Amino acid sequence: MLQRARSHAVSPLLLTGTDLDSSAAAIGLCAVHSDLFCTAGIHPHDAAGAPDDWADRLRTLAANPAVRAIGETGLDFNRNYSPPEAQRALFAGQIVLAGDLGKPLFVHDRDTGGAVYEMLAERSPTVPDVVVHCFTGNRVDLERYLEAGYYIGITGWVCDPSRGDELRSLVPDIPIDRLLVETDAPFLFPAGASAPAAGRKHRNEPCLLPYVINEIARLRNVHSDAIAAATTSNARALFSLPVSDVNT
Ligand SMILES: [Zn+2]
Numbered sequence: 001m002l003q004r005a006r007s008h009a010v011s012p013l014l015l016t017g018t019d020l021d022s023s024a025a026a027i028g029l030c031a032v033h034s035d036l037f038c039t040a041g042i043h044p045h046d047a048a049g050a051p052d053d054w055a056d057r058l059r060t061l062a063a064n065p066a067v068r069a070i071g072e073t074g075l076d077f078n079r080n081y082s083p084p085e086a087q088r089a090l091f092a093g094q095i096v097l098a099g100d101l102g103k104p105l106f107v108h109d110r111d112t113g114g115a116v117y118e119m120l121a122e123r124s125p126t127v128p129d130v131v132v133h134c135f136t137g138n139r140v141d142l143e144r145y146l147e148a149g150y151y152i153g154i155t156g157w158v159c160d161p162s163r164g165d166e167l168r169s170l171v172p173d174i175p176i177d178r179l180l181v182e183t184d185a186p187f188l189f190p191a192g193a194s195a196p197a198a199g200r201k202h203r204n205e206p207c208l209l210p211y212v213i214n215e216i217a218r219l220r221n222v223h224s225d226a227i228a229a230a231t232t233s234n235a236r237a238l239f240s241l242p243v244s245d246v247n248t
Pocket of ligand 1 (some may be wrong): 072110133
């Protein structure tokens, strides 16, 4: 999968930790691949399952130099896999951690009616930067996040023929210096993409990221190279990533 990503010039990669174990596993992969970096955090779905000492354990993991952002964290009231109060407690703790460590916050916001925005507005002044990952909100959400100076992450949702209409209408209005692209892999396989490998028909992978870039370019009426260059440069600055040594 990494070779396929590199062969499509998708490198370096930022791996997303979603709980203590997956954050530790991501750090382990970063130790053996020089083009991998990661986040460390606890996803709102996993808030209820977090151990009592999660904050200390996450702080230890997050201090690793491979960790370039705190998250994925945030709130998800779409299915409430964890009770909202547990989600809020974990999110609040991770906002503090990002501020303490001076690392960007990687945020998930789904169907929260502005609750993520309000918690960030209240508590994030010490956080250096915020990424609203896999943005699927409406124009009001977008405008206030941009007003706050946050980055907006776009996934294969933008390629989705049935659910992506609202996002497609908003993508042209995101300032180029706030735009990031991401996979949300293994989810959100970009509609219209070819299978990345035999037997992997609908598993999303980093090598499919160019489909997201192409759709953004089409919506903004620019060449896809311009979107690739801008989002690469934004990610590099935000996460302190090295210039890729992959030959394309
Ligand atoms: Zn998410």
